[in-house]
Amino acid sequence: MNKTASTICLQESSYFLEVYLDPFNNRIRVDDYRGNTRLLLEKAEELVLQHHAEKLIIKGRSEDFLFFIEKGFQSEAVVDRYFLGSDAHFFSKFYTPDRKRNDHWITEDGMIHSIYQLDTTVEKTFPPKEYQIKKADESCAEELSALYSHVFQIYPTPLHDAEYVKKTIQEGTIYYVFFYQGKIVSAASAEINVFYKNAELTDCATLTEHRKYGLMKIILQELERELKRNGIFCAYSIARSLSFGMNAVLFQLGYSYRGRLMNNCYIYDKLENMNMWVKNLAIC
Template identity: 60%
Template sequence: MNITASVKKIKKDNFVAELYLDPFNKRLRVDDYAGELAHAVNEAEKTAKEHQYEKVIFRGRVENYIDLLAMGFQCEAVIDGYFRGSDQYFFCKYFSDERRTNGHWISEDSIVKNVASLERNPDVIMPSSEYQLIKITEEDAVKLAELYREVFKIYPTPLHDPSYIKKTIREGTIYYAFQYKDDLVSAASAEVNLFYKNAELTDCATLPTHRKHGLMKILLEKLEKDLKSQSVFCAYSIARALSFGMNAVLHQLGYSYRGRLLNNCYIFDKLENMNVWVKNLANSD
């Protein structure tokens, strides 16, 4: 089976839709739509069942909130300002009881509560001169893929493949990393949507032996500056709900918790819940 994700654009007489087909994570996401909502939903569900996917995610708009609830979806999270200033709602529907069940929800609630109680500290301290901050180019793709292979046994996108990283760079994804001696030891990226003026801060990885230096905060702040220079002010990140450290970094940088996506993707070593965090960069220094 081909596990590479793909985009399917559908244009009918009374609706258009952009579907993201993700066989590796057994899910379909509706990234954009216009026209007759019910027909777009029917098309998405039909396609998901044809591919035996277990979950449909709909990037819904506020004006369709009640309609999507009535069609059996549930709202799991929100991204403030995603659609050029208008909020986006993650509406989800499941096609198996197993995909709808997760045993970590209560412990993840506790992590969010403990993270929220931390004092916010956006200040970053540059590490020693042995760490060099670099912007990743296609020439660095092999080293970056090695870093992701070492940190993640499983990842929802094929970042273990240097050719995939090169492709995303050509499509506008921004990567920053810290180099220590000859190796990359920490990295993060921003997937930019210039049409709707938003960006997902993602692909955050640091080798365990380099995790006490605050490298990720520095990388994310650097990405934020790049985004603001492109007039992209809606920044969001989707972090492993079981990762106290990553959720704490986002909280300290001024991101707000906006919900949790249930059994969203295969990452680290299993199917995991993911927390959604959002920040309006227009209000940051």
């Protein structure tokens, strides 16, 4: 099967579905829907069978909570104010025993507990003057893809491909990067949902030898300022649940833990659980 992800929209007389087909991660995600929930769910599950997906994720509205629970879904995470101010539940259903199995849950719960004991005072960090932050443009695509290839052996989206990175920039994804001696050493992006006025802060990567200066915190704060300038106040980020550092960064920047997506995507070197963190930029 083709491993290239794609978004399709299905319009019938009684429902609309926007579906992200993600064969690389063996999952299907419903990003938006309206209309007859019973019929649109039947269609989504048809797609699961057709594409041999192991996991179905639906970004559901609060008013449909009990419907999805009755249909065998679980609410794995919540994003406050995702839908123009209304909360989104990330409902999931698993279709193979292995996809539902988890050996790290207790460890990951303990990590969240530890992170919530951390000092939330964010000191203003100033990296050495050799480090320069800037907003990336299309000319940075090659270097960005090289950075992601170096940091991540496996990544859930094709950021190893410079053309893909360039395409995301053209479509409105914002990247901020740190340069050191003319080379990109740290980067992150904000993937914006223009219609619902939210953004996912993602694609966070720093070369190992440059991680002691708090570059990622500075980049994320710069992305937040950019989002606020664009009238976007719902920010969320999904971090590897076994990465203490990235989860701690988000907590110390004022993000709140909102759940865990089990066996969600292939990243780093395996299929991983991902923690959801959410922040209301309007009150910070």
